[in-house]
Amino acid sequence: MDLSCTPEEEEFRARLRQWLAAVLPGLPARPRPDDWPGRRAYDTAWQRMLYDAGYAGLHWPVDAGGRGATPTQHLIFLEETEKAGAPYVGANFVGLLHAGPTIAAEGTAGQRARWLPPVLRGDEIWCQGFSEPEAGSDLAALRTRAVRDGDHYVVSGQKVWTSHAEVADWCELLVRTDPAAPRHRGISWLAMRMGAPGVTVRPLRTLAGSTEFAEMFLDEVRVPVSHRVGAENDGWRVTMVTLSFERGTAFVGEVVACRRTLAALAAEARANGRWDDPVLRRTLGRLNAEFRALWRLTQWNVGEAQRSGGVPGTGGSVFKLRYSQARQELYDTAAEVLGADGADLDREWVLDRLTSLSYTIAAGTSQIQQNIVAERILGLPKGR
């Protein structure tokens, strides 16, 4: 047990802080949430700054154009950028954290050369076409068909929960190439141009009133066979390999932000007098324990990933189960702090309370996560 950082890590942190302090004041104002072109421009400009400063693809392998940083360095990067209030990964999310790593791990030399550098430079934006209306928790039930026609696939179907679809250049797409094969065996991974004929994007409004996501309708879209990454019908494995790139760092920024929110809630409660209510005060104290521990669990998971060379530990599901619940409790408590102002969407934390509702659902519901913990970690038998 050693929670201190190495001198190299401290130096990395110091240089990063210095750089952030130098560049952040010069950033333009953030675009409004519904200004999609503005958001793309903002996010890609930031990515270009990271690229020029040598921070782009920090956690990618060097031979993929990345910096080959350790998970701990990545954690420090995420922690410091969050603390400094730097822009989020935003529109570059899928490219940097999912599609890019997939191509880096499973793509041919030509595919890597074509697709990876534009992601790192912020020149091209990716989105994800995995979920379907009938395939939510049960992703392998996906129905979008791809039929071979010469050197193209002809793709038809419907995808949902695609973020940044309006401004993306490429979509990483899971399609069914062999309907006769067992569910997990007939799936392939394709890179699809968003501008291709037959692609229709319709914004999907969430309960928070915003359109962060979209539905995507695919009507006989032609995708070159050369845009398939991995072997035909091997797309499930290709995707799972990529998920294993997750090195415990997925929620670093969020946990840092939650701890800051908690401190701000305490300050607000002191200011508006609700701090004198022991029920509320003790709840805030409890959440302090919770988020301190979740922050340590993040560090633990990153340490595990570092030692195992990137293979994800079992800590991810444990973390996500507890974090998704704690995050909802945090914003429920924020509503207590706000009192009657908790119904005002213009007050800080009110919209966050709404979006926190997705945390026990997205990326594996809490029910699915509990199955994973019980079966894969505890070794309990699969249900009949």
Added chain:
Amino acid sequence: MDLSCTPEEEEFRARLRQWLAAVLPGLPARPRPDDWPGRRAYDTAWQRMLYDAGYAGLHWPVDAGGRGATPTQHLIFLEETEKAGAPYVGANFVGLLHAGPTIAAEGTAGQRARWLPPVLRGDEIWCQGFSEPEAGSDLAALRTRAVRDGDHYVVSGQKVWTSHAEVADWCELLVRTDPAAPRHRGISWLAMRMGAPGVTVRPLRTLAGSTEFAEMFLDEVRVPVSHRVGAENDGWRVTMVTLSFERGTAFVGEVVACRRTLAALAAEARANGRWDDPVLRRTLGRLNAEFRALWRLTQWNVGEAQRSGGVPGTGGSVFKLRYSQARQELYDTAAEVLGADGADLDREWVLDRLTSLSYTIAAGTSQIQQNIVAERILGLPKGR
């Protein structure tokens, strides 16, 4: 919606109160918990007093020797006896509330004449031999075998969670008479003499340190075929019929007692200063809402049973799920009220906290109850 009582019901209540006020002061001291013969004597003496006063078998049909009272009258009886601090049904529980009603509903005239009057008079005590070590939640998995030998069954097996076994005269026993039949189809209901050769009773110590229950080992016990109630292999139905005698009144006394406990906890908290802690005080307030509603739900369920002529409503599982949890919360809160004294077994409520742990398990775990509510009330499909 009319929560008032009829004049007849009010008169019944008034006469009962009068009688209780007259007889309770003359009762002897309660025996110690581990004095089983003393407890039998005490409980049967009380039953005899009820019999002589016309309150025995209040809810039994008149043709079985009972008083044919309505569920509401039964509720009033249970409410008033609890409020007056009268003795509990105790050792007469199985005879009055389970075996007796079974014989009343399914027994022959001869069986009714033989077994029912002694139960009402407090002359004979019954115990229950249903559960087995391998058949807990899954009662139909019971293995105790009964093999026909002329006009007797020869019974071998093991039962568990038998209360009052040490002092019982008879045991209502579920046995497997056809091992080849489907699980629910090969079971029969027998009345077994506890004194019969081959019956061995061993006290079972619970986590509360007491021996309220016993294990019962049956080694080739001979039971006359004439002691079978209902047809051979029809014992599952016979037992279920009896369970339908439950008219929502099962927990009347307990809910009344819980409300009294809650008031006593508030008084204790005021006395020891912990009332000034808003966290504790608000928890007590919350429990007040909970038990007030559970009391009303009891009345509702009894009203439903009264209208349906004794067929149990769907309210039983709903009630039990919430009540078992509320009861545990009540005694957890009692520990908060007691503070450091919560570790003292001689303080009131501490032992109750231990026994409350069985409430989410006994008579159908909360998990089973939730299945029942989901499948039988909400109509959700059975699991695969």
Added chain:
Amino acid sequence: MDFQLSDDQRALRAGIRDLLAGRFGRDRMRAALDAGTDVDPGMWGELGAAGFFALRLPESAGGVGLGLPESVLLFEEAGRVLLPGPLVATHLAAGAVKGAAEGRSVVAVLDAGRPVSHLDAADALIFLAGEVVRVVEGDALRALVRGARPVRSLDPLTPLHRVTVPAAPGDPVPGADGARLRLEGALLAAAEQLGSAARTTDMAVQHARGRKQFGAPIGSFQAVKHLCAQMLVRAELARTAVYAAAVTADPAEIAGAKLLADEAAVRNARDCLQVHGGMGFTWEADVHLHLKRAWLRAGQWLTAAEAEESLAADLDRC
């Protein structure tokens, strides 16, 4: 002693259910949502004509002469279908504010320190200040509206304003008991919460029966089953508490009803969302409307903290 509804009560409930189905079915509700209209004067009048507001006024005063149990049945139905508008306040104002009983006036409530719902639609406000009840209308109301600040409301069908309490807040309503009015408001809001909790239970069960994942209806999985079972338990306990409180009108029983119904409405909406998965997170699904309304109502009339304190104080009387 019976919780069963009388034939008259059943008929009353069926009547309002039919009225609401005809006038405020799901399509109309979504249309109102898209258009941002909270109170439809035509529907308000029809509610008035059906006795929704005059229900408890004596027949001698032109009312229906019924009591809290009947009101509770109506408000439960309103809660089921997310009917917007200051229903509780207008109902409470019947007899005290001209036109309220007939649904010709829309009456909102001004509860110091809390935002006012449906101010723009309101013809009058009842102002709760301790034991005294006042009515704000006419010039006083116009002055108050001018000084009000609109709030971007969490619940899209419940517009909110922040107001400053007027210097001349109108005349006291003779004979009105502020504490009693607040309790009745809490009970009727609890009935709306009950309707919402029961409705989200139905929605979750319906979805769990139809939605297939992993080759089976998700309602066949214990995790989903148990979520639904607990939803029913919460709704039924709330129903018991609300109906009993309506019959007895006991303050502690009303506080308990509000507490349990608030909890049932909020938690059931959340569990309903969880059962619906991603679909529940969309604007298109109604579940968020139930959750937002439930959150709002939980902060109105009697909060959990207030209810718990009053239930604690009641323990002396047990």
Added chain:
Amino acid sequence: MDFQLSDDQRALRAGIRDLLAGRFGRDRMRAALDAGTDVDPGMWGELGAAGFFALRLPESAGGVGLGLPESVLLFEEAGRVLLPGPLVATHLAAGAVKGAAEGRSVVAVLDAGRPVSHLDAADALIFLAGEVVRVVEGDALRALVRGARPVRSLDPLTPLHRVTVPAAPGDPVPGADGARLRLEGALLAAAEQLGSAARTTDMAVQHARGRKQFGAPIGSFQAVKHLCAQMLVRAELARTAVYAAAVTADPAEIAGAKLLADEAAVRNARDCLQVHGGMGFTWEADVHLHLKRAWLRAGQWLTAAEAEESLAADLDRC
């Protein structure tokens, strides 16, 4: 930055695990339970010889010279096997009370207002009174024992006494910091809770794998699976909090560790009981011993209310 144990830490843990398995396996534990013996002086000496008490004393003072992280590993193991006796107090007293470091003295703790555990076995008491730490032994201890009232203890392996704080409570321990001692006590108790929470998780999983009902292992049912999954989540979060607090010795982090470990120990024991069904309700099953000990420890050193208040106060510093 890594939570991984060093080789030395692993060896230390393996050593104590072997010692406890040999000296306090389940049969010995149940025998102690039946006999009502809480502290076995022979085993106390062996613990002392293994460095259990002297672990953090500097080597110059005859100690092992290790720190809180190592102590936490030892106390976790003690918690797993329900090892009785005033382990925390004796460990904290090492260096201050003669013989404690070597396990020749049994040292209990006197925390005003709370019952004293293992008084009959104690050769000395450390008395926490604000910032000052005192040692009660000899005549003062004998006087205190004479005036003590035995309590029928909830935990059969932890005898309790009510005592009156002595008029002459012994001399202050020079250089001892009462607040620091209390924090360390809380952390070590949290480590015991962690061991218990992890053990009841193992017990529940083992039972769920083997026990069949309705033709399948009960662990194949989602309801049981999810109970077990949440047990693991609680235990792992507590482990993280306890280990991190041991490394940083930060007061808020220690308060968080105690809070989360108390909750994990109590709730996991309850869920373990639920998974065991009726079998868990018997004296014969160990699960009740974990629950009772967990309840007791939750009331010692730092309660949930104290921890939450201190964590709230800490929010200013974030």
